Amino acid sequence: MKAKLLLLAFTISCYQVFTQDLIAVQNGGDPIFYEDLSEAIKKSVTGDTLFVPAKNYVVNDTIRKELHIIGEGYDLTNNLGATILSSKNNTTPMLVLEEGASNGSITGIRFSVNKSGVYSRNIFSVTELNNYLIDRCFLSLHLYASNSLVKNCILSNTTIQAKITSVLSNNILVGNGYALSKCSIRNNIFLVMSDRYNSLNPNECNIDNNIFPPNYRIWYPVNCSLRNNLNISLNGVSGDNFGSSNFDSDLVLNETFINYTQLNGIDNNSANFQLIANSSFKNAGTDGTDLGIYGGRFPWKDGSAPFNPQIIFSEIPGTTDENGVLKIRIEVEAQKN
Incomplete structure (x- = not known):
């Protein structure tokens, strides 16, 4: 029994290490994990949520479907780090929103500064969107959208x-x-x-x-x-x-x-x-x-x-206690909408 619990502890620990730097794409079922954000965007389907961990990503992607992209925040002083998107050439948008992207959202992302010019803004929508949310991001923006909301951003x-x-x-x-x-x-x-x-x-x-x-x-x-x-x-x-x-x-x-x-x-x-x-x-x-x-x-x-919970501390021991119990301690943190 203890051997099985030790194996479980090792599996949980390895799973956490393996997944904490991966992009999780979820839509009600088990998540699918990706290392590359562009690949995650390309292979996701309408209604998917992409949980993007804190690190640097280089992207120039076009979104034509409803996606909800959630980073770990733009604050560089955060203990968790920031989710940062940069452009491959520093002159074109990181994300272009086209027809089909309506009802989507982008939350908790820091976009690097591009060169000046309307077509180099971090997010650029080509066609009219409806009901789009941009929340708690650091960015420049060209948005052609109705019934949409941009809040709590720099x-x-x-x-x-x-x-x-x-x-x-x-x-x-x-x-x-x-x-x-x-x-x-x-x-x-x-x-x-x-x-x-x-x-x-x-x-x-x-x-x-x-x-x-x-x-x-x-x-x-x-x-x-x-x-x-x-x-x-x-x-x-x-x-x-x-x-x-x-x-x-x-x-x-x-x-x-x-x-x-x-x-x-x-x-x-x-x-x-x-x-x-x-x-x-x-x-x-x-x-x-x-x-x-x-x-x-x-x-x-x-x-x-x-707004989604972020793991700020985890402690998973390698052995059980004298009663065969594996005591796992995980602390999460989130802000209200």
């Missing part, structure tokens, strides 16, 4: 075009160039001062509860509603725009948040984007919650770990 150079309203909510925007059409833009933080065409360029958008640097100039909004935002001005207008209850402040960003001085504070986790204790922007949103990423419907999750 974003640069992003374009979202929608026929039916999509939502950009509770994100940190760290670069220039945001062309957004028919979007609800809520509870985001814009960290880089921009002017003219490098700033936010919205068309038929609802813009609520966001925080901008002082004197941030939104570039030619067209038929937009702007409510309860901090520090905005308009660089030209077109069509009918509506604004109410917006706030002007002389406070720079490092006087608005508990701790923020420069962009690298995002990556080393020294930044804290909670509003200072006596801030007049607490509970000042259209829904009675704070301005910025900790208010609204999708409050920021510190650490930005994916």
